Amino acid sequence: MPNPLPAKRIFLSPPHMSGRELKYIQDAFDTNWIAPLGPNVDAFERELAAEVGTRGAAAVSSGTAAIHLALRLLDAGPGDRVFCSSFTFIASANPIRYEGAEPVFIDSEPDTWNMSPAALSRALEEADRIGRLPKAVIVVNLYGQSAKMEELTALCDRYGVPIIEDAAESLGSSYNGRASGTFGKFGIYSFNGNKIITTSGGGMLVSDDTGALEKARFLATQARDPAPHYQHSELGYNYRMSNVLAGIGRAQLEVLEERVRARRLIFAAYESELGDLPGISFMPEPAGSRSNRWLSVMTVNPKESGVAVPALLQAFAESNIEARPVWKPLHLQPLFDGTAYYAHAPGESFCEKLFAEGICLPSGSSLTEEEQARVISCVREEWKQGIAVSA
Numbered sequence: 001m002p003n004p005l006p007a008k009r010i011f012l013s014p015p016h017m018s019g020r021e022l023k024y025i026q027d028a029f030d031t032n033w034i035a036p037l038g039p040n041v042d043a044f045e046r047e048l049a050a051e052v053g054t055r056g057a058a059a060v061s062s063g064t065a066a067i068h069l070a071l072r073l074l075d076a077g078p079g080d081r082v083f084c085s086s087f088t089f090i091a092s093a094n095p096i097r098y099e100g101a102e103p104v105f106i107d108s109e110p111d112t113w114n115m116s117p118a119a120l121s122r123a124l125e126e127a128d129r130i131g132r133l134p135k136a137v138i139v140v141n142l143y144g145q146s147a148k149m150e151e152l153t154a155l156c157d158r159y160g161v162p163i164i165e166d167a168a169e170s171l172g173s174s175y176n177g178r179a180s181g182t183f184g185k186f187g188i189y190s191f192n193g194n195k196i197i198t199t200s201g202g203g204m205l206v207s208d209d210t211g212a213l214e215k216a217r218f219l220a221t222q223a224r225d226p227a228p229h230y231q232h233s234e235l236g237y238n239y240r241m242s243n244v245l246a247g248i249g250r251a252q253l254e255v256l257e258e259r260v261r262a263r264r265l266i267f268a269a270y271e272s273e274l275g276d277l278p279g280i281s282f283m284p285e286p287a288g289s290r291s292n293r294w295l296s297v298m299t300v301n302p303k304e305s306g307v308a309v310p311a312l313l314q315a316f317a318e319s320n321i322e323a324r325p326v327w328k329p330l331h332l333q334p335l336f337d338g339t340a341y342y343a344h345a346p347g348e349s350f351c352e353k354l355f356a357e358g359i360c361l362p363s364g365s366s367l368t369e370e371e372q373a374r375v376i377s378c379v380r381e382e383w384k385q386g387i388a389v390s391a
């Protein structure tokens, strides 16, 4: 019989309000700017662009919408291919299908767990040979860690293929001193409830191409032509962010660096308290990059530890602790059955290994030391039993 659940549930990555959100929401109410658009939206766009160092930003209803708009702006459609990281959340690739284009998935590599330059290189070479270069490459920065953007950008530049950087999880991170999300033609961020900062739901498209961002705003408001009546010549969407939610975003952006520091401390504590256990490895952070450590992720080698990920997940569940497997690679998803996939080395898929051994630990910036101690002792307890079983 499992013990009764401890009273308070520990969540994976709950929203963490700063307290100043209500001031901006109050402003929106006082001026009756409740509809989409308004002064908070304009200010949030300006403030976010200044924070990451792009020439502009367009606030939208979700990170998924931002990816969709980027693909529309790059004219991806039926008959086109779009390359995308395989090791990611489904939202990175769904917009490829919205546009009727065909995804091709690219494996991860061990240093960053993100897109493998070796796999991308082979994929681009082959595509070039058959005259089917992709309309874009969607590079994802998972769990806050930047991909090897220098190598990936050099490869894409060689073939003239634009990059869309999915930085939904890496706002506040950097690579070679530059903000994650600003290396591609377009970058996208998400403010979903579980992300490092949140507007309850929302996203941002960033770019140095302010003309393209203007077009994105046009498409995101039903593509309404300039005319006194309602006139439309292009297919548009209802994708803009509301002025109330942008107010939440402004207050959240003020504490972004605090949130990054808190999550990095949580990661460091896990690493120092659990790193000595046999079979545990933590997600790397190569020199030159700084991860926001959105989620603390570790891998568990079942042979070295005597512990399997499903058993550890079960132990967390019994202790009322929310932990999750890592993202299931998209080339393994039934939705994308039959899709082309390029492994890191031919016949050697790295992200499949991560999927088998990876686990995400509670990582919210509001996690207390006491809660973190509960997580740590739950893991250490499993190891005691695991070693006993395998001994």
Ligand SMILES: *Cc1c(COP(=O)(O)O)cnc(C)c1O
Pocket: 061, 062, 063, 064, 065, 088, 089, 091, 092, 140, 166, 168, 169, 189, 190, 191, 192, 201, 202, 203
């Ligand atoms: C959260 C997330 C998205 C989607 O963002 P939404 O705002 O939820 O639409 C896209 N890509 C990745 C990697 C994500 O984690």
